[in-house]
Amino acid sequence: MLLRVVTVAGDATGEAELARALSLRDDVDLLFRCVDRVELLASLRSDPIDALVSVGLPTWLDREITDEARARGIASLGVASNDMDRTLMQRLGITLVEAAPGAIVAWALAPGEGPMAPVRMPVGAKRGRLLAVWGSKGSPGRTTIAVELAAQLALQDDATLLIDADSYGGDVAQMLGVTEDLPTILWAAKLAAKDELDAGRFAIDLRRAGKAGPVLMPGLTRSELWPDVSAHAWRRVLETATSEFSFVVADVGFCVEPATDLYTGDDGRNRMARSTLECADRVVAVFRADPIGIKNFLRATDQLLDLVSRERLLVVANRVRDKEQRQVAELIRTNLGIRPVAYVPDRPAQHHRAILSGESLTRSAPGCDAAAAVRAVATAVAPAAKPSGFLSRLVSR
Incomplete structure (x- = not known):
């Protein structure tokens, strides 16, 4: 059998030596010596490959690549010269082998056998609730509702995370008066891609928005950074977050148009x-x-209902004028078949004061009718819960 191989280099000298030895074998076809992520992914997606061999660990080789290789039936093999590379390779599910062509051929033909079989570091067993807050174009007040919902849930359970997940530019940190530089979703995505995002990183690096507020993960500091959050890394962020927090509230962008790139199958900015x-x-x-x-x-x-079943959908009417609640309810029921679960009254002065103070309405004016309306949303998505866990020790800003 002719073994089709591609190599990548974290150790350029070692990779060159191994590539030379592989090219001399009759039972190996060295297809590519990939120099970067784009070239490697293109090879995995377009060529029949049996094995990916990493000599040393390039900084760009992550879980997305090894997962894709595994899904395509490609063995991921690694040659490591130090303990750090060995540990990181095992976390990525890469089988460690000797730097000898014969050993590589043997392992590639029988992947997963032996003492150094791929290891996937498990995400915590606990499963929290992921709550997405979405709104169409035209400033419906989506971020305000997300902030208030997270604030209400944080009163029930201190293990509540608020994520600014708007790839078109988020405002959550500014609304909550956060001025210090905090790790963002880009930070989380980079760690998640390497399987290095866990409870410890959340506890050390993130901060609460106020004394009793939710833990905050700010959004992109510049909207053009969205390509740096890969689809795979983002899924890992959500998986890890829901394994460590009871509630994860994600404020997502308005646009949900499907992918247009048929080659990659990626949904791009959305x-x-x-x-x-x-x-x-x-x-x-x-x-x-x-x-x-x-x-x-x-x-x-x-487009929303292409992604979300009606059973998972909770509609919230925002900025409702006095005495118009019944009319709004009937209009939504007639066109959508469901009624809103809450009607948040139009109180611009209260919201303005909250923004100036850098606090949520839940904290600055808990008795106001707008805060009470969002409390109804919190009741709909989650039963009351007692604060618990290491996250209660996260410091406030």
């Missing part, structure tokens, strides 16, 4: 929103209760 909506236990869909806001919402729900 991948974070689409993936979060597909995985969420509940989706809170927010609309602004005026003619334009309702029109935008109803037109956008066709």
Whole structure:
């Protein structure tokens, strides 16, 4: 059998020596010596390959690549010269082998056998609830509802995480008056891609938004950074977050159009929103209760319902004028078949004061009717829970 191999180099000298030895064998076809992530992924997706061999560990080789290789039936093998590379390779599910062509051929033909079989570091067994907050174009107040929902849930359970997952540019940190530089979703995605994101990193690096507020993971500091959050890494972020937190509230972008790149199958800039909506236990869909806001919402729900079943959907009417609740409810029921679970009244002065103070309404004005309306949403998505766990020790800003 002719073994088809591609190599990558964390150790350039070692890779060159191994590539030379492999090329001299009659039973090995050395197809490519890939120099970067893009070249390797292109090879995995377009060529019949039996084995990927990493000599040393390049910084760009991550779980997305090894998972894709495994899904395609490609053995991932590694030659390591130090303990750190050995540990990281095992975390990525790479089988460690000797730097000898014969050993590589033997392992590639019988992957997963022997003392150094691939190891996948498990995510915690606990499973929290993932709550996505979405709204159509036109400033429906989606981020405000996400912030208030997370604040309400944090009062029930201190293990509540608020993620700014808007790839078009988020404002959660600014709304909560956070001025210090905190790790963002880009930080989390990079760690998740290497299987290095865990409870310890959350506890050490993240901060609470206020004394009794949710733990905060800010969004992209610049909207053009969205390509750096891969689809695989984002799924790992969500998996890890829900394994460590009781509630994860994700404020996602408005646009959920499907992928247009048939080659990669990637959803591009909308991948974070689409993936979060597909995985969420509940989706809170927010609309602004005026003619334009309702029109935008109803037109956008066709694409939303391609990702979310009606059973998981909770509709929230925002900025509802006094005495218009019944009219809004009937309009949504007629067109969508369900009624809103909450009607958040239009209180711009209260929201303005909250933003100026860098706090949520839940904290700055807990008795106001707007906070009470969001409390109804929190009740719909989660039963009351007692604070517990290491996350209660996270410091406030």
